[in-house]
Amino acid sequence: MNSRENIGVGKRKKPLVRLSIVLIAVVVAIPVGVVIESLIEQRKQQAFMREWTKVEPNVPEWAEYSFDGDGPINRTGEGVALKGYDVVAYFTENEAKKGREDFETVFKETIFRFSNEEHRDKFIENPERYIPAYGGFCALGVANGYKDDMHPEAFDVIDGRLFFNLSPGIHDHWKAHQEVFIARANENWPDLRHAPGYGPRDGR
DSSP, X not given: OOHHHHHXXXXXXXXXXXXXXXXXXXXXXXXXXXXXXXXXXXXXXXXXXXXXXXXXOOOOGGGTTOXXXXXXXXXXXXXXXXXXXXXHHHHHTSSOOBOEXXXXXXXXXXXXXXSSHHHHHHHHHOHHHHSOGGGGSBHHHHHTTSOOOOOTTSEEEETXXXXXXXXXXXXXXXXXXXXXXXXHHHHHHHHHTTSOOSSGGGXX
């Protein structure tokens, strides 16, 4: 091979080398970019949760001390679950429906009321299926480390679980970051399950 042929080969190799370098840089940059993006998102979530943990429990006037937070199920001082609302209706009708005293049953020392006999019977057959997440206490409150009351119309059914919030306004905030709050609440609930709730019994 003469010198001219050698020069031609060298010229052909240079673009190939450059292309290889570019490809390697792209391959390396993709996972690095993913990691950086993940870290940024994690920082945002951590900052968001730090801000929310500053929120203090705030029982609205209409519900002040209307629940007993000493047990694992949200109930009134008279022992009625979820302010007397039909827990089955949330699943079957996606609706907050007031229960009736003539359609009630007792589960775990708590009175559950229903809008009709069919719903009562469904609950009796499989009560654990209908018990709301965190016993019906405010999901955002549990995420922030305390047991707070619920509003019967501030609810969501997600993946077969019923969640409540303290008020429609709190519910709007909770919905914006449901996954983060649910994960945090799932971690907190075992310790909060039998802890005192927000109210006069714990001095607040």
